[in-house]
Amino acid sequence: MEKRKKFSETLQSLRRRSGLTQERLAEKLYVSRTAVSKWETGGGYPGLDTLVDIAALFDVSVDELLSGAEIVDIAESESRERAAGMFGIAAGALDLAAGLLFVLPLFGVERAGMVQTVSLVEYCGITQFGYSFVCVVLPLVIAGAAEIAARLLAGNRLANGMLVVSAAIHVLAVLLLAAARQPYATALLFVLFVAKAAIALYTVRRLR
Structure with a gap:
């Protein structure tokens, strides 16, 4: 003080x-x-x-x-801020990657007694249930974009709030896809979530 x-x-x-x-x-x-x-x-x-x-x-x-000690303290504080910012951008990018579900054939549908895989866009054209997936995947992608924008334009405080929101949406999306027995789509979102958690853990260790 x-x-x-x-x-x-x-x-x-x-x-x-x-x-x-x-x-x-x-x-x-x-x-x-x-x-x-x-x-x-x-x-x-x-x-x-x-x-x-x-x-x-x-x-x-x-x-x-x-004093020299104070300058070092400020430099360390800015370093921590940058680390937190980089984590937020990486986390937002992982949420944006959930948009791959719209184009990759990761949703299983039964046709002529066989299970075929289609993208989420195609899946919505086959069954109305696909729109329930859109209702969680699209907000996750939007949250990711908003988090990156918040980190770049508004600072870490607002972005941290967006991170909490995106994490909640991410968990909901994984649970919904798992309940619907869509293993490939579930696996993709789960891997993205684990990657986000790993980056968060690494960042927390750096901030100590």
Whole structure:
């Protein structure tokens, strides 16, 4: 806490010495006034790029803003954020891969006493029950796309919420396909889910 207080006091002192309000400083740094307020009250640190901008703006070195230990802490924090972001993109991509069910012949249908495999699109043309699969597979694909977009545009907090939603849809889809005795389609979704869980486990270990 002492380290954060030192940075907050240094930033506040430099800002006031330059005659800048929090709003004006925020404009110069292209951040929100809330972010500046958080830094000055010891609620967090800016990213490394913003630290460089602050140092240039007030004509001081980064070392004068933060101690070496604090810089390392910020770098580690950004590394964890990037790891979480990469996991979210990978998880979203795996959800998007569920869209393969629409084109791959993984659904079994009985024809002339024989079981043939067709894609989900073809399956819907054969039986109305196929649309119940669409109702879980399509939302999973959409959730994957939304999760990737959230990671890239809105940050990890919103994306984490999308991850929970996509995980719930994924489990529901696996259970529905398993109950309908569609082993190939079930296997594909299950493998995608396991891959997502493995990536999550690896990411959690990196974040420790």
